[in-house]
Amino acid sequence: MTDAIDDYLLALHRTRASGGSVRERGHYGALQNLLNNLGATLKPKVHCISELANAGAGSPDFGLFTAPQLVFDTNEGVRAIRPPDRGVVEAKSPDTAIERVEASEQVTQYWERYRLVLVTNFRSFLVVGEDEVGRRKTRERFDLAPDESSFWSLAAAPSRLPADIRLRFREFLHRLLLQNATLTQPRDVALILASLARDCRARLEAAAAEDKARSRQPNLLEPGGRASPLIDRLDDVRETLESALGIRFDTERGMHFFWSTLVQTLFYGIFSGWVIWARQPVPRDKRGTFSPLRVAWMLRLRVIRALFEQVYRPGALEGLGIGDVLDWACDVLHRVDDTAFFSRFREDHAVQYFYEPFLEAYDPDLRRELGVWYTPPEVVDYMVARVDWALRSQLGIERGLADPRVHVLDPCCGTGSFFLAILDRIHKTLLAEGEGDLAGSMVKRAAIERIHGFEIMPAPLVVAHLQVALALEHLYRAPLNVSDGHSNRPDEFPSILLTNALTGLDERSGISPRLPLPELEDDGYFAGRVKREEQIWVVIGNPPYNGFAGVDVTPEEKSLTDPWRQVRAVRPPEGRGLNDPYARFWRMAERRIAERTGFGVVCLITN
Ligand SMILES: C[S@@+](CC[C@H](N)C(=O)[O-])C[C@H]1O[C@@H](n2cnc3c(N)ncnc32)[C@H](O)[C@@H]1O
Numbered sequence: 001m002t003d004a005i006d007d008y009l010l011a012l013h014r015t016r017a018s019g020g021s022v023r024e025r026g027h028y029g030a031l032q033n034l035l036n037n038l039g040a041t042l043k044p045k046v047h048c049i050s051e052l053a054n055a056g057a058g059s060p061d062f063g064l065f066t067a068p069q070l071v072f073d074t075n076e077g078v079r080a081i082r083p084p085d086r087g088v089v090e091a092k093s094p095d096t097a098i099e100r101v102e103a104s105e106q107v108t109q110y111w112e113r114y115r116l117v118l119v120t121n122f123r124s125f126l127v128v129g130e131d132e133v134g135r136r137k138t139r140e141r142f143d144l145a146p147d148e149s150s151f152w153s154l155a156a157a158p159s160r161l162p163a164d165i166r167l168r169f170r171e172f173l174h175r176l177l178l179q180n181a182t183l184t185q186p187r188d189v190a191l192i193l194a195s196l197a198r199d200c201r202a203r204l205e206a207a208a209a210e211d212k213a214r215s216r217q218p219n220l221l222e223p224g225g226r227a228s229p230l231i232d233r234l235d236d237v238r239e240t241l242e243s244a245l246g247i248r249f250d251t252e253r254g255m256h257f258f259w260s261t262l263v264q265t266l267f268y269g270i271f272s273g274w275v276i277w278a279r280q281p282v283p284r285d286k287r288g289t290f291s292p293l294r295v296a297w298m299l300r301l302r303v304i305r306a307l308f309e310q311v312y313r314p315g316a317l318e319g320l321g322i323g324d325v326l327d328w329a330c331d332v333l334h335r336v337d338d339t340a341f342f343s344r345f346r347e348d349h350a351v352q353y354f355y356e357p358f359l360e361a362y363d364p365d366l367r368r369e370l371g372v373w374y375t376p377p378e379v380v381d382y383m384v385a386r387v388d389w390a391l392r393s394q395l396g397i398e399r400g401l402a403d404p405r406v407h408v409l410d411p412c413c414g415t416g417s418f419f420l421a422i423l424d425r426i427h428k429t430l431l432a433e434g435e436g437d438l439a440g441s442m443v444k445r446a447a448i449e450r451i452h453g454f455e456i457m458p459a460p461l462v463v464a465h466l467q468v469a470l471a472l473e474h475l476y477r478a479p480l481n482v483s484d485g486h487s488n489r490p491d492e493f494p495s496i497l498l499t500n501a502l503t504g505l506d507e508r509s510g511i512s513p514r515l516p517l518p519e520l521e522d523d524g525y526f527a528g529r530v531k532r533e534e535q536i537w538v539v540i541g542n543p544p545y546n547g548f549a550g551v552d553v554t555p556e557e558k559s560l561t562d563p564w565r566q567v568r569a570v571r572p573p574e575g576r577g578l579n580d581p582y583a584r585f586w587r588m589a590e591r592r593i594a595e596r597t598g599f600g601v602v603c604l605i606t607n
Pocket residue numbers: 371372373374375376411412413414415416417418454455456457460499500501502541542543544545
């Protein structure tokens with residue numbers, strides 16, 4: 001695709017330099033090639049066709065079609081048999097302001113007929129579509145350069161196009177060609193949102209780099225010594241995450257991890273808020289408009305609400321430059337056909353349907369680097385059944401996991417697959433015991449009081465909370481109580497907490513300093529109680545086999561495996577492997593069960 005963008009810019013430059021065709025027609029070929037090159041990489045392929053037949057309302061410059069709309073005719077070549085399903089294109093010459101083209105009578109006519117128009121002057125691009133109730137709305141905009149003369153300098157030397165702009169342009173065109181695709185498949189929604197998320201991360205990273213460069217110039221320092229609005233705004237979030245998780249984001253890779261985590265969290269947050277919004281048992285027109293601002297309160301998660309409120313604090317978004325991208329993400333969700341979508345989206349399987357395709361498309365390298373792999377459901381179900389059996393037959397606990405004395409910890413719960421399987425097992429036992437309608441609320445109590453999950457990454461944590469909230473509501477008919485601000489009943493939260501499972505295990509860890517985001521402090525407080533006070537009978541899960549690149553392991557965490565290093569004569573290979581993170585999780589589990597509770601079950605996957 002790098003080449004397609006370069007080819008596009010160079011072709012425009014050459015046409016202009018030739019002095020021949022300077023009006024828009026001379027540039028049509030370059031635009032058509034660009035859209036066709038990119039369209040060829042999609043499934044189904046998208047074709048950019050000129051000379052629309054039967055165009056009626058005047059003729060737009062191009063139509064964007066998927067293959068089923070086209071036939072091949074030996075006389076006429078490729079011919080459209082239906083209207084363009086991915087919209088039409090109206091292009092005017094680069095010396096025309098994009099706003100003028102957008103406001104033109106022609107574009108209004110095309111919009112009335114096709115409902116989706118890409119408006120361009122070859123250097124700026126606008127997508128004119130519809131809002132959720134069918135009114136005209138400019139959905140997305142992209143500018144290759146701030147003005148015409150800088151655009152022509154760029155076209156003469158496309159290699160000067162900064163990497164982040166190139167990436168964002170590619171993502172923009174990609175989404176453009178997917179506009180109007182009926183969104184019914186969770187996977188397609190995940191792929192479009194991942195494209196917006198990459199755009200968002202590119203903006204944040206570019207803004208941060210600019211910030212850094214500016215703060216190196218002391219003359220630009222504002223009174224008070226803080227040069228950077230961006231750093232100012234996100235310092236609280238960063239500092240709080242660093243303290244809550246006991247890790248530092250100070251290397252370059254650590255910062256990439258921070259941005260990536262922040263963006264993922266925002267996108268999973270929007271997606272989860274939308275699922276909750278769309279699942280409300282009231283007709284769509286009575287639900288009110290869904291917007292990122294509403295996400296903060298729709299999410300029943302203090303931690304995520306806190307992150308959202310930081311990003312959405314008045315004034316924060318302008319500095320970050322990501323407000324419009326988050327709005328576009330909401331536009332994408334408005335286009336989802338919820339009936340078809342939810343017929344394919346099972347509440348307890350959001351991971352396979354959404355989280356994994358999103359992460360794979362958003363940041364495959366990060367996924368590999370961090371070892372973010374999710375445990376196959378068959379393995380999870382087997383391990384949970386095995387633990388239940390061991391409790392009953394080897395420890396004499398007749399009701400197994402359903403016994404209210406059994407406290408369970410998944411120290412690396414990811415998107416909550418073990419947590420959900422444990423709830424399912426408890427529910428089955430309760431039904432078999434004849435609890436009937438009461439079983440659901442007993443499962444809910446277990447989720448709040450005695451099944452605990454720890455997770456270090458906010459993004460899977462959001463998904464875990466979403467899955468558990470949906471399962472309680474729809475599978476067990478025992479929704480969590482979320483106060484509406486009027487009732488006195490407190491909010492209920494499943495015990496899935498944002499924390500580093502391997503730090504703060506010691507009584508001496510003491511009280512942590514006050515953090516800028518008190519909601520995160522709450523999670524730290526509850527996690528501290530589980531780590532230091534709770535009698536855990538079962539430790540179960542799938543710890544990571546890779547360390548967090550760019551994130552330092554604290555001395556406390558490092559020293560966890562010290563007792564296993566005391567053996568004097570260790571023949572290779574027995575002494576090896578203690579630095580792998582899973583070994584630290586084992587040691588933590590051993591401390592909990594063997595040295596603290598005195599009995600219980602450890603069931604962890606190792607490499
Ligand atoms: C291999 S995944 C398994 C996730 C989960 N069992 C599932 O199937 O969804 C390991 C998870 O551990 C998390 N993790 C890694 N180090 C951690 C730590 N020190 N404390 C808590 N969670 C951690 C990772 O973010 C990742 O989500």
